[in-house]
Amino acid sequence: MARVLINLPEKxxxxxxxEIKTLIAHPMEPGYxxxxxxxxxxxxxxxxxxxxxxxxxxxxxxxxxxxxANPFIAFSTVATETGELRFSWTDDHGQTQTESRQIIVE
Amino acid sequence: xxxxxxxxxPTRRQIMLVAAAAAFASSVSEAGATQASMDDAIxxxxxxxxxxxxxxxxxxxxxxxxxxTVPLTVxxxxxxxxxxxxxxxxxxxxxxPQPHVATFYLGPRAGTARVSTRIRLADSQKVVAIxxxxxxxxxxxxxxVIVTLAACTEQ
Numbered sequence: 001m002a003r004v005l006i007n008l009p010e011k012x013x014x015x016x017x018x019e020i021k022t023l024i025a026h027p028m029e030p031g032y033x034x035x036x037x038x039x040x041x042x043x044x045x046x047x048x049x050x051x052x053x054x055x056x057x058x059x060x061x062x063x064x065x066x067x068x069a070n071p072f073i074a075f076s077t078v079a080t081e082t083g084e085l086r087f088s089w090t091d092d093h094g095q096t097q098t099e100s101r102q103i104i105v106e
Numbered sequence: 107x108x109x110x111x112x113x114x115x116p117t118r119r120q121i122m123l124v125a126a127a128a129a130f131a132s133s134v135s136e137a138g139a140t141q142a143s144m145d146d147a148i149x150x151x152x153x154x155x156x157x158x159x160x161x162x163x164x165x166x167x168x169x170x171x172x173x174x175t176v177p178l179t180v181x182x183x184x185x186x187x188x189x190x191x192x193x194x195x196x197x198x199x200x201x202x203p204q205p206h207v208a209t210f211y212l213g214p215r216a217g218t219a220r221v222s223t224r225i226r227l228a229d230s231q232k233v234v235a236i237x238x239x240x241x242x243x244x245x246x247x248x249x250x251v252i253v254t255l256a257a258c259t260e261q
Contacts, residue, residue, distance in 0.1 A: 018217075019220075053215070058213070059212055060211040061223075064204055064208060065202075066206070066208070066226050067223060068174060068224040069174070074222040075210070
């Protein structure tokens with residue numbers, strides 16, 4: 001499991017727009033770096049990121065090798081109800097890491 | 107004769123330099139994306155539409171010391187309502203090995219159309235952001251970035 005940082009407020013007012021910052025530890029090997037033996041290190045990147053809010057998708061990103069190592073993504077969503085935000089990152093091997101955070105909406 | 111050779115040799119040197127620079131420039135552009143491949147990638151997203159300038163604001167530092175991690179923020183002017191919102195934001199570059207950087211999909215639940223990330227830049231180049239609106243229109247912005255240490259694609 002890669003290390004993940006997720007920053008969002010714990011408690012917010014209903015209808016407020018909140019900013020969510022996410023970062024996951026990953027080398028984002030672009031597939032163009034020479035390995036010193038005449039070929040390149042094989043590509044290995046996180047190519048998809050999805051955020052769901054109580055099961056509904058609120059944000060999705062498709063990533064390419066031009067995204068820096070340890071991909072950082074910040075976006076926003078409207079706090080609609082108390083519940084769970086789920087974040088999932090999928091890499092080139094099809095492996096997905098999912099994290100969740102609770103949010104209290106008053 | 108000696109006068110003649112003195113007159114010629116700097117010119118020859120200049121010619122060699124220009125030729126070497128041209129050869130280097132062409133080898134670099136072959137290795138990476140070009141204006142044409144960026145245009146292809148853009149038309150792959152927007153089709154025949156012509157993006158209008160405005161509404162989109164692409165923020166990148168104008169001079170970057172380290173191309174391995176360049177902060178990028180795109181914000182789009184939109185009320186983000188059910189009827190009028192940004193559906194997606196597409197980021198492209200001119201000179202990395204691939205023209206695509208990222209695509210972000212959002213909707214009315216985003217509240218504000220604003221996304222930040224960190225990107226790699228292999229050379230000084232132009233970066234383009236295009237936003238697709240719910241009414242089918244496209245708006246864009248671009249930024250020119252000077253990179254002093256390129257993201258390493260070579261080693």
